[in-house]
Amino acid sequence: MPKTRTKRPQPVTSTKGRSTTYDKRPVALPPIHIDGQQKVTIDTAALSAVKLGKLGKSSVDTRRRINHFHTLIKQYSKLETQKQNTSAADELDAIDSQIAQVSREMAEMGGLDWYQKASLLGQCKQRGGDTSRWLVPRLHELGLDKREKRLRLLEVGALSSRNYEKEHHWIDVVPIDLNSQEPGIYQLDFLDIKIGSAEQAEPSSTDDDDNDDDDEPDNGKAQLFGSPFEVISLSLVVNFIGDPGRRGDMLRQAAKLLTPDGLLFLVLPRSCVANSRYLDDERLLAIMECLGFAQLQSHHTAKLAHYLYRFNGPSESNESFKKKLLYSEGGRNNFSIVI
Structure with a gap:
């Protein structure tokens, strides 16, 4: 049987010369997956005049803003999960209002495009x-x-x-x-x-x-x-x-x-x-x-x-790792991985 040759997808075109203001396309976020929903996007149609956020004047400032963007991502994910599990109209309205607020703040920071450019700046030799x-x-x-x-x-x-x-x-x-x-x-x-x-x-x-x-x-x-x-x-x-x-x-x-x-x-x-x-x-x-x-x-x-x-190959273990409190002292973050 002759080989079936497949081709690599076309890379995106260069962003050189692109306007730094939002157009009417949704800003795609990283894969914040919700049950029954493949990808989450933020509609920034109402924010067409908002300029991309500055990358940060120093590594400390850039890191601070990146950390805040992470916090907004987690808030957005939690709100979407709450929305999926809520049927009461008044609660849905309140959640939608919070989602809109978080969405606007992420968009005003520059969205995923800003985050990646800030991360790319942090990747340069001068910053590590x-x-x-x-x-x-x-x-x-x-x-x-x-x-x-x-x-x-x-x-x-x-x-x-x-x-x-x-x-x-x-x-x-x-x-x-x-x-x-x-x-x-x-x-x-x-x-x-x-x-x-x-x-x-x-x-x-x-x-x-x-x-x-x-x-x-x-x-x-x-x-x-x-x-x-x-x-x-x-x-x-x-x-x-x-x-x-x-x-x-x-x-x-x-x-x-x-x-x-x-x-x-x-x-x-x-x-x-x-x-x-x-x-x-x-x-x-x-x-x-x-x-x-x-x-x-x-x-x-x-x-x-x-x-x-x-x-080493698929494990035969059926063990699951749910969110489990390991350390209770204050000042710690809530990062976890669940399987």
Whole structure:
């Protein structure tokens, strides 16, 4: 049977020269998934004259505003959940009013577009660099740069298509994001990606770099890959989802898209594991082991927690991890992951 060749979806066009005022299209948020609803968007039609928020004059100011945007995301997610579970008309009106208020504040800050640009600013060398610089040495240590065939790496929530530019000869990176910031980053939803079955897609080619388009989605809607990935990077994206259960779904999705013995690179703000009432390193390890992952390395900096896991195959464990209070003292945050 001849191979079915699929083509990579077209990257979004450059944003250079784009107006900094809102148009009438909804501003797409990160995947805040609600039961029965695939994606949540914020309608900013009434805010067409609102300018994008400033990125921040300093790293401290930028981080403060990013943290506030995270808080608004969580508030929005909670309100949408309440709305799904409420039938009383007066309560629905009150919830809708709160949703509109939160939506307006996020839009006035610049929405997801502002958030990504602020995060991209934080990725520059003057403000700490990007987390791929921690991952690449780990891949060297595992000898993955010596392979005959390039390593397939899916970078979720990519802010720049150049993060692995120096390693292009041995890393074949597919950068994706819901709101691409530059050409070369494909506008795809990580939770919608599937690995094709024998009926849906042919096995990947054994040829080398000449067939880089194999196994890519045939368009922006199909989001079907013919073969799994050898590395998946979830750097500072799991924490951006407001719902703890959907954070767990992202980790489950990574397990579905990885090859046997594939690697998962997970980065969280350090406060998510060092200052949470519901999560610490020990509980995160238990969650990952339940999903079939073995931790290879971890590294904490003042702001970030880096983890590298190997996927050992689907786990037979039926254990669930609900939201459980681990620390009751004041001053802690409420970050959690539920599976």
